[in-house]
Amino acid sequence: MKKILLLTTGGTIASTPGEDGLEPSLQSGGLAHMIEGITFNYEVDFKDILNLDSSNIQPEEWQFIAGQISQLHGGYDGIVVTHGTDTMAYTASVLSFMLHNIPIPVVLTGSQLPILHPLTDGVENLRCAFAMAASGAPGVFVAFNRKVILGSRAVKVRTTGFDAFESVNGPYAATVDSTGLRLNQAALPPLTGPFRPEQRLCGDVVLVKLTPGLNPEIFDMLLHMNYKGIVVEAFGAGGLHFIRRDLVSQLQNLVEHGIAVVVCSQCLYERSDFSIYQTGRLALEKGVIQGYDMTSEAAVTKLMWALGRTGDLEEVRAIFAQNLAGEIALPR
Numbered sequence: 001m002k003k004i005l006l007l008t009t010g011g012t013i014a015s016t017p018g019e020d021g022l023e024p025s026l027q028s029g030g031l032a033h034m035i036e037g038i039t040f041n042y043e044v045d046f047k048d049i050l051n052l053d054s055s056n057i058q059p060e061e062w063q064f065i066a067g068q069i070s071q072l073h074g075g076y077d078g079i080v081v082t083h084g085t086d087t088m089a090y091t092a093s094v095l096s097f098m099l100h101n102i103p104i105p106v107v108l109t110g111s112q113l114p115i116l117h118p119l120t121d122g123v124e125n126l127r128c129a130f131a132m133a134a135s136g137a138p139g140v141f142v143a144f145n146r147k148v149i150l151g152s153r154a155v156k157v158r159t160t161g162f163d164a165f166e167s168v169n170g171p172y173a174a175t176v177d178s179t180g181l182r183l184n185q186a187a188l189p190p191l192t193g194p195f196r197p198e199q200r201l202c203g204d205v206v207l208v209k210l211t212p213g214l215n216p217e218i219f220d221m222l223l224h225m226n227y228k229g230i231v232v233e234a235f236g237a238g239g240l241h242f243i244r245r246d247l248v249s250q251l252q253n254l255v256e257h258g259i260a261v262v263v264c265s266q267c268l269y270e271r272s273d274f275s276i277y278q279t280g281r282l283a284l285e286k287g288v289i290q291g292y293d294m295t296s297e298a299a300v301t302k303l304m305w306a307l308g309r310t311g312d313l314e315e316v317r318a319i320f321a322q323n324l325a326g327e328i329a330l331p332r
Helices: 026-036 059-075 089-098 122-134 217-226 247-256 278-285 296-309 314-318
Strands: 004-012 016-019 022-023 043-051 078-082 105-109 137-143 147-150 154-156 165-167 174-177 180-183 205-209 228-235 260-265
Touching: 004 026, 004 059, 026 089, 043 059, 059 078, 059 154, 059 260, 078 122, 078 147, 089 105, 089 137, 089 154, 089 296, 105 122, 122 137, 122 147, 122 174, 147 165, 154 314, 205 217, 217 247, 228 296, 260 296, 260 314, 296 314
Parallel strands: 004 043, 004 078, 078 105, 105 137, 205 228, 228 260
Antiparallel strands: 016 022, 137 147, 147 174, 154 165, 174 180
8 A cells, every 4th residue: 555644724624613614623634534444545644734725824834834744755755745735836836845855746626615525626636636646746736626737837716616627738647437537747847956955945935916006116115015926917818018107117127136036827727928028028128037837836946945955046047047947948
């Protein structure tokens, strides 16, 4: 039997009704009771490490989760992490960088209905997560609705549907059908060296979504708040307005003050390309970093991770020019 470690962090899957609504309260013992039919096929250890609604999982918790996985992974064939769905894509993305080259599968999952609910999707999601954890495919993944997504490509796209997550700008790492778990080998990130966890993060990173007429002075405020990195969701393939309200010059000012600026697209699918339009070319000339086809979750967490390693903007730029965990398709 494959030996699997299940780490619990709370979330809807572990929630029960409280005075103010659903709240995570179910410990691993109760969870184990609900999935005895699954765990019968594996040798499973359970460990409760957090008990939070995922809205309260932040960089400090990411460092703690990564630390637990780093310490414990050596004795297991795979690790499953139960997690709330609201920030699961952020956690999966940041773990993809913090646990780069981990030699076993680390699979995040959760549910849209608590596991104690008679119509829960939690049991099926755990069934898929355990299968992926036992597959031997190294990396960080999200298992949901009989699909497995690279952690760096997962995005939550629905608030109530069981098909809550999609793989954005990348194929599924695996799917489940009547033949079992079907791995997509071409989608799996290769190991490129020994596992050396890097858990330092810079939490001073913010995501800004542009709207027509946005006042560029908002970036002055972020500068005065001592943010070290900013991810900007631009229009389309990379549009930024510069008539009347000059965003391009403001981004240049940020770069000149040593702030890393990554610009990606508001569009969920396909890549940004700043070489197409005048505004994009101007932004590149001013020193912004292209996000290409990265998800916003991956761009934010990669920037947090990069700034945790270095404050040198050229080194940050070099990190973003690498595909570390399947998060980016770089131009050839």
